[in-house]
Amino acid sequence: MRWWWIPLGLFALFVGLAGYQLSQPKEEFVRSTMIGKTLPAFALEPAFDGLPGASDADLRDGKPRLLNVWASWCLPCIAEAPYLEQLRASGVEIVGIAIRDRPEDVAEFLARHGNPYTRIGADDLSEVMLGIGSQGVPETFVIDGKGTITYQHMGDIRASDVPVLLEELRKAGA
Amino acid sequence: MIAELGLAALWLAAALAALQLIAGFLSIRHPTGELAQLVRPAAIVQGVLCAFAFGVLLWLFAVTDLSVKLVATNSHSMKPMIFKLSGAWGNHEGSMLLWITVMAMAGGLIALVERRLPEKTMLATLGAQAFVGLGFYAFLLLSSNPFERLPMPATEGLGLNPLLQDIGLAFHPPTLYFGYVGLSVAFSFAVGAMLTRQVTPEFARAMRPWVLGAWVFLTVGITAGSYWAYYELGWGGWWFWDPVENASLMPWLAATALLHSASVLAARDALRAWTIMLGVIAFSMSMLGTFLVRSGILTSVHAFAVDPQRGSFILILLTIYIGGALALFALRAGSVAEGERFTTASREGALVFNNVMLCAILGVVLMGTLYPLVTEAFDVRVSVGPPYFNPVGAIFTFPMLAVMAVGPLLHWRRDKLARVRTPLILVGLVTLTVLVLVLALYDTGILPLLGLAFAAGLAIASFLPLRGRNLRLVPVATWGMVVAHFGIAVALFGMASETAFNKERLAAVQAGGTTDVGPWSVTLAGVEPVAGPNWTAIEARLLASYDGGEPIVLGPQARSFWAPIQETNESVLATRWNGQLYAVIGNQGEDGRWQLRLWWKPWVTLIWYGGLLVALGGTLALVGRVLEDLKRRRVRTRMAERRREARA
Numbered sequence: 001m002r003w004w005w006i007p008l009g010l011f012a013l014f015v016g017l018a019g020y021q022l023s024q025p026k027e028e029f030v031r032s033t034m035i036g037k038t039l040p041a042f043a044l045e046p047a048f049d050g051l052p053g054a055s056d057a058d059l060r061d062g063k064p065r066l067l068n069v070w071a072s073w074c075l076p077c078i079a080e081a082p083y084l085e086q087l088r089a090s091g092v093e094i095v096g097i098a099i100r101d102r103p104e105d106v107a108e109f110l111a112r113h114g115n116p117y118t119r120i121g122a123d124d125l126s127e128v129m130l131g132i133g134s135q136g137v138p139e140t141f142v143i144d145g146k147g148t149i150t151y152q153h154m155g156d157i158r159a160s161d162v163p164v165l166l167e168e169l170r171k172a173g174a
Numbered sequence: 175m176i177a178e179l180g181l182a183a184l185w186l187a188a189a190l191a192a193l194q195l196i197a198g199f200l201s202i203r204h205p206t207g208e209l210a211q212l213v214r215p216a217a218i219v220q221g222v223l224c225a226f227a228f229g230v231l232l233w234l235f236a237v238t239d240l241s242v243k244l245v246a247t248n249s250h251s252m253k254p255m256i257f258k259l260s261g262a263w264g265n266h267e268g269s270m271l272l273w274i275t276v277m278a279m280a281g282g283l284i285a286l287v288e289r290r291l292p293e294k295t296m297l298a299t300l301g302a303q304a305f306v307g308l309g310f311y312a313f314l315l316l317s318s319n320p321f322e323r324l325p326m327p328a329t330e331g332l333g334l335n336p337l338l339q340d341i342g343l344a345f346h347p348p349t350l351y352f353g354y355v356g357l358s359v360a361f362s363f364a365v366g367a368m369l370t371r372q373v374t375p376e377f378a379r380a381m382r383p384w385v386l387g388a389w390v391f392l393t394v395g396i397t398a399g400s401y402w403a404y405y406e407l408g409w410g411g412w413w414f415w416d417p418v419e420n421a422s423l424m425p426w427l428a429a430t431a432l433l434h435s436a437s438v439l440a441a442r443d444a445l446r447a448w449t450i451m452l453g454v455i456a457f458s459m460s461m462l463g464t465f466l467v468r469s470g471i472l473t474s475v476h477a478f479a480v481d482p483q484r485g486s487f488i489l490i491l492l493t494i495y496i497g498g499a500l501a502l503f504a505l506r507a508g509s510v511a512e513g514e515r516f517t518t519a520s521r522e523g524a525l526v527f528n529n530v531m532l533c534a535i536l537g538v539v540l541m542g543t544l545y546p547l548v549t550e551a552f553d554v555r556v557s558v559g560p561p562y563f564n565p566v567g568a569i570f571t572f573p574m575l576a577v578m579a580v581g582p583l584l585h586w587r588r589d590k591l592a593r594v595r596t597p598l599i600l601v602g603l604v605t606l607t608v609l610v611l612v613l614a615l616y617d618t619g620i621l622p623l624l625g626l627a628f629a630a631g632l633a634i635a636s637f638l639p640l641r642g643r644n645l646r647l648v649p650v651a652t653w654g655m656v657v658a659h660f661g662i663a664v665a666l667f668g669m670a671s672e673t674a675f676n677k678e679r680l681a682a683v684q685a686g687g688t689t690d691v692g693p694w695s696v697t698l699a700g701v702e703p704v705a706g707p708n709w710t711a712i713e714a715r716l717l718a719s720y721d722g723g724e725p726i727v728l729g730p731q732a733r734s735f736w737a738p739i740q741e742t743n744e745s746v747l748a749t750r751w752n753g754q755l756y757a758v759i760g761n762q763g764e765d766g767r768w769q770l771r772l773w774w775k776p777w778v779t780l781i782w783y784g785g786l787l788v789a790l791g792g793t794l795a796l797v798g799r800v801l802e803d804l805k806r807r808r809v810r811t812r813m814a815e816r817r818r819e820a821r822a
Contacts, residue, residue: 004507007451008500011458014544015493021547022469022485125761 034133039147042128044121047098048106054095054121060147064172066092066165067141068117069129071099072109074137080156081113087162088116092169096120099129099137140165144172177242180230181321184271187223187278188311190216191304194281198301202370205293213300214285220307221282224275231271231320235262241327244268244320252707260344266468266484267320269347273464274310276355280384281307284359290380290803292372299366306358309491317487346402350395350422354460356388357425360432364453365499368506373446378439381453383799385436389429390792396422397785408743408758410773412672412781415563420543421463424536428456431532434525442586444514444522447507448529454503458496459536465492466543517588524581531574538566568621575628578662579635582655597638605631618674625670633663650798658791665784671777682767692774693721694755701759701768709735711744714759714768718748730759754778 043055059065068084070077088094096117098106106120123129132141132149142151142165151168153161194216201210234242235258238251248268249261263272281303288296314320363381367373399422404412413419432452439449469485516522542558549556579601583594591598609627612618636659640648677692688697699715711733719725731744748755753776760769 002508004447004451005504007455008497008504011496011500014462015489015497017544017547017551018465018469018489020551022489 034149035152037149039143039149040128040131042121042131044097044123044128047096047101047120047122048103048110050107050110050115051117052119054097054119056147058119059095059143060145062145063093064142064144064169066094066169067097067132067143068094069097069099069123069132069134069137069139069141071101071137072105073101074099076156077109077138078113080138080158081116083157083159083162084116085114087157087165090166092166093118097123097128099123099126142168142172176230177234177239177321177323180227180234181319183223183227183230184311184315184321187220187227187274188308188315190220190223191278191307191311194220194304195301195308198297198304202294202298202301205297210293210297213297217278217285217300217303218282220304221279224278228271228275231262231268232259234321235259241323243322243324246324246328254707256341256344263347263351264344267314267318269351270310270314270318271320272348272351273355274307274314276351277303277307277310277358280355280359281362288380289807290376291366292370292376295366295370295372295377297366298369299362302365302369303359303362306362306495309494313484313487313491317484346395346398349391349398353388353390353392353395353422353429354425354457354463356384356391357429357457357460359384360388360429360453361457361495361499364450365502368450368499368502368510371506371509373439373450373510375440375443378436378449379799379803382433382436382440383796383803385429385433385453385456386792386796386799389426389433390789390796392422392426392429393785393789393792396426397782397789400785401782405745405747405756406742408745410678410745410756410758410771410775412669412778415542415559417466417543418463420539421459421466424463424539424543425456425459427532427536427539428452428459431529431536432456434532435529438522438525439513442514442516442522444516445526445529446510446513447503448526450507450510451503452529454496454499455536458492458499461488461492461496464488514587516586519584519591520589521581521584521586524577524584527577528574528581531570531577534570535567535574538570539563542566564621568624572624572628575632575662575666578659579632582636582639582659597635597641601631601635601638604634612674616674622670622674625666626674629663629667629670632666633660636660636663650801651795652798654791654793654795654798656791657794658788661784661787661789661791663784664780664787665782668777668780668782668784672775672781675776677774679770679772681770681772682763682765683770684767687767689770689772691755691772692776694772694774695719695722696755696757696770696772697725698768698770699727701762704731706733709733712759714757714770716746716757716770718755718757720748720750720755728755728757730757732759732761749779752776 039056039059041056043057044053046053059067066087070080084094094116096119098120101122101124103122106122110117121128133152134141136154138156140153140157141149142153144150150172151165153165157165194213197209197212197216201207201213204210231244234245235249236255238245238249238258240246240251244265244267245261248265249258253261262268281300284296284303285300291299360381363377363384367377399419400412403414403419404410432449432455435445435449435452438445465485465488468488542563545558546556580591580594580598583597605627608630609623612623612626636656639652639656679689679691681689683689683698685698685700688695690696695718697717699717701712701714704711704713711731713729713731716728716730717725718728726748728746728748730746733742733744735742743758743760745756745758748757753774756773756775758771760771762768
């Protein structure tokens, strides 16, 4: 055994480690660190004339809800619109937060793709979005009746996500 | 139709690589056989076919052919032409094609011009080059086809990441690629020499221009990348120890070591096994970097095309090539005799010391880069940054710089330090003077302090090899060394100065308000919207005046791109001979004041001027070596002619 076996040995170690890491499921997103914590205080103006704005107080009246971060300019938001509609039909209350949006665009989006929301706040500076640890649109949070974030869904809601969200809402006390 | 032509050329090139591999390895024992005749032409045609395929891709991007998936996902009809073209390599598939193209063209070039190596080593080298190439062809053709069509042509492209829409970055990746792939040639040379057991000074001389060329490209690439990150990302720093940056630094460190050990082998027939190992390691670092960047295995601010499946593919390639070469090295290193002896105090001794230090620094960077991978296996997420890299790297860097100042003054084989006492004392005095001056005048950390002092010492020392010589008779390659070493000193001075004397100011300023940073006073004259070809922005009008002088107008922007939607900060720089003012405009607060971020960075530009000097030195050395070789070849032909005449 001479020193010239050392590079091969080190390389074998690296391959083992890298292979192990590659075979591990990879967390694609950065989860919010706010899960299990109380919502930060906020009060947002209405995003358009049709619905009231949103504040944290609206989300701590005892009834679990979904908090949906979206925008009219976001394409996946169109894709998830039918499933939000489906959730609303199952009796879920959904509060929207429109990110960097314009009232007329919001109204047009809702007219075209349906309106599942009870309230929509306008988050023009993404402050609330960042405050609850959301990194993109769309994103959906389950809030229990006491204003605590219990679950985070990243990306658009698809058919298979609907039962998961309903189950999370049930666990949150619906 | 055009895209299909490109694809066909690629398949044909891959087939030729297979032929080159088989013919090359089979004819090592019979280098004059018929099979051996195929190897060089195969390599040359392969290079031409790849160049054609890459040309096709450029064409598709130039005309924005939206029926090609790669164009539709990475380009946009509204982009300026230069960014349409750079879109061709600003993505995973295109950059892989660029990689294989450079590699095949290098193989063709070896086949065309290389005449120094014994024929069988030459055949083994081209065989090894084809072996490496085949893996990349497989990767490209089976999992990342750049010419894939969409079932339905898209109506408009998705655009190029706005951060990449920058002239510096358009040319930064190809530059690095020339470097990475140039090292694949050194790798093939090393494998070829191991297979035929012919590790000779001739071999080192044949390999050296390739290593030098690759190293120059790497140097330029890293320098440009650092400057790009500095002015484009808007965070005011020039090196972040990000895995992607480290991925380019590690092959550079290995190539630097290889360059110097190849010189020892060429001049003195020593360090045979060590040179071979560095040849393998240098390219391993290129591939490792590619793996880290593309597998998504490490989190990085600029990793792209993250895909575990591609990661597995590259890991398999790594295992075959690097594992194979290292196994071959372990088996053959013993039979490659160590060559000539030398004493510690000699040119070789100094070069060996610096080789070991360079490898140690490489180890430090490699460990820091891979450490998060290790901890993640135990479910702990960490990121390793400057607090580790700077001091731990410095432990090896400063001794290396000291020996770097002395080494070029020593004779080959055996020397006494006493012979160079006077120049050493001079260098020591300069270093010490700067150290004391800085310590007395400024309050700074230990690393920037040492950096400034060593930079001054090295700057003087790098010119000492010219002392007492007729400057017109000094070989070009020696000038190259002098310039490159001086460049290191210049870059080091820039880095240390930026760290030691950097001034930062984060201010909220009303329109018309004034703030200051270092010797600058900056007035925010106004903020107005502006529009570009595919973005809108707000632009601040800053009046910056240095030390009460005439104000200059600066316009930092906060840009919004809409395809894809992204916001970037276009910082502005005011460059003076003694440093740069760096300004970034931020958000407007509720009270109407604008956030303004300002830095005054004395001597910061020396970092990149130093890098360019290093590259210039490398180029001079390359030119010098090539000229020397040509002269030697002419002499040899003339001797042969004369011998023939004498016989007749």
